[in-house]
Amino acid sequence: MLKTAIEMDKATGILKLLGDKTRLTMMKILDQHDCCVCEFVEIFKASQPSISQHLRKLRDLGLVQEERRGQWIFYSINKTNAYYPFIEQILTQLPSQDERLKELEEQGTRITCC
Template sequence: MILKLLGDKTRLTMMKILDSHDCCVCEFVEIFQVSQPSISQHLRKLRDVGLVKEERRGQWIFYSIRKEHDYYPFVRQVLEQLPDQEYRLKELEANGSRITCC
């Protein structure tokens, strides 16, 4: 199940980003240039298996990796093989999208 979830490029990239930063749906919409329902569906799948947790901050919900999950050590090894995604967040900060919901 975990491999199937991580087999999707969008979810895999989301996990890479979430491994070092909390993000909200609107940030992922900007990063991936897809609809909010599509992003929410990806996050729901990750949340349903317990890999991702959510935290409400005001009117926004932020997502992060649940590092206490039994499979996190495995997921972490997979994520370490991926290219760094910091540039995506820096682009959001540069165009002001990273702070619009925070």
């Protein structure tokens, strides 16, 4: 087995997790930008508990990491995760999601919690 190969069970689990459009979009955004829950609530027009649940699933697999800044928690993609090279190949095939953050900035709702 090649050193860079990923186990079929792990690949299946990651692909299943990323099969959700919201989580896949979150991962694409987090690949370039740190975000807090409130920003994702605005981007996806979803409830805070729903967004937190998506982030928990990504965090439980070690795909995202969190960093406390004051009373707020910011999420970023975990590029040190052993499976990041596998995920990175998927993310590079996806269109940029920067316009979603630009819309938040234009509305004045980017990082409203800070």
